[in-house]
Amino acid sequence: MQTKAVEDYLKTIYEIQSQQGKVATTVLAERMDVASASVTGMVKKLADMHLVVYERYQGVTLTEAGEKIALEVIRHHRLVELYLAEALGVPWDQVHDEAEKWEHVLSEDLEDRMDAALGHPTIDPHGAPIPTRDGFVDAIPRLRLIELSPGQAAVIAEVSDHDSDMLSQLGELGLYPATEILVLTRTAAGITLRSKGEEHLVGSETATHVYVRDVSD
Ligand SMILES: [Zn+2]
CATH class of the missing domain: 1.10.10.10 (Winged helix-like DNA-binding domain superfamily/Winged helix DNA-binding domain)
Structure with a gap:
């Protein structure tokens, strides 16, 4: 069962x-x-x-069978997160806990309806790829924010969805997926970056849970 x-x-x-x-x-x-x-x-x-x-x-x-179930549950989870955020306006730091419950009970019919209502999305509110119905996941190469050096420009790709406090902090700084950033300094305290004309310090712990695409060259 x-x-x-x-x-x-x-x-x-x-x-x-x-x-x-x-x-x-x-x-x-x-x-x-x-x-x-x-x-x-x-x-x-x-x-x-x-x-x-x-x-x-x-x-x-x-096994192949195990992976199929895992991807189905992840598809449910990420679709539900996006649906809650986009259709119902639930803040991005609250959708994960809700999706943890919904992912187990979503019917195939409702899954398809959410998918269609959202325009067949490929990423969830945290930037994580939504597996297709056939279990295909887009694996995009990414770095952790903490790995960047001063002078490097990047775009935020994904933020871990497991810590709602961290998400609400990042949200307050406007550091959502697809946001462009430029690294100014890297110290033990974390990464100082510029984004949308403002400077922010992102602590080391948080910076290990933020994934970026390097766009320096
Ligand atoms: Zn989640």
């Missing part, structure tokens, strides 16, 4: 896999905020369902 827990695990495994390549059960436990023992139990269950392959020293890998 494809329960909410199964979907959450597959989605999180997919996310770690695309960020780090390998998925260690310890990292999965940390992300899911549960004890290692319960992760191991769940991973074995997912392996029995042929949704993941688990090898002690290799970690967890999604």
